[in-house]
Amino acid sequence: MKVGFPGGPRLEWYDRNPYHRFQSYHGEDVAPHVQTTRWSYTVPYGKKAFVESAFVYVERATAAGTARLAQSQIEIQPFGQSTNYLLLVALRTNTVGDHDHEAMGNGPILLVGDAVGGYTVDTSTGGTVDYTMDAKITEFDA
Numbered sequence: 001m002k003v004g005f006p007g008g009p010r011l012e013w014y015d016r017n018p019y020h021r022f023q024s025y026h027g028e029d030v031a032p033h034v035q036t037t038r039w040s041y042t043v044p045y046g047k048k049a050f051v052e053s054a055f056v057y058v059e060r061a062t063a064a065g066t067a068r069l070a071q072s073q074i075e076i077q078p079f080g081q082s083t084n085y086l087l088l089v090a091l092r093t094n095t096v097g098d099h100d101h102e103a104m105g106n107g108p109i110l111l112v113g114d115a116v117g118g119y120t121v122d123t124s125t126g127g128t129v130d131y132t133m134d135a136k137i138t139e140f141d142a
Helices: none
Strands: 019-028 033-042 048-063 072-076 084-091 099-106 114-123 130-139
Touching: 019 033, 019 114, 033 130, 048 072, 048 084, 048 114, 072 099, 072 130, 084 099, 114 130
Parallel strands: none
Antiparallel strands: 019 130, 033 114, 048 099, 048 130, 072 084, 072 114
């Protein structure tokens, strides 16, 4: 159903040819690694996007030789500007089952060229970590 007035005010964002974009990563027993891009999305020309929800989770699966930073994050980079964290969780413990998570609803509006990405990193020596990061993005006509 379309909402709005013919020839009148502009349609709401959800009535301007919306298209759902789901970004997701789930990794089990992931070994230590440098910062790695797990998914990314850039708003195309003629569009805007709304980050409707996002979720990040990190859990120590097996103990590390030396536990250091294990991190899961979703970042936003407005076109031509510096990167900002949208969600960030980190573990520095070595107890199997230790975890951290963060969720968000009703995030920012992204303009053409803006990017959002999911990243993980684990600087520990040995051991493994489980990661989950999801985002629901609705793209619509600008």
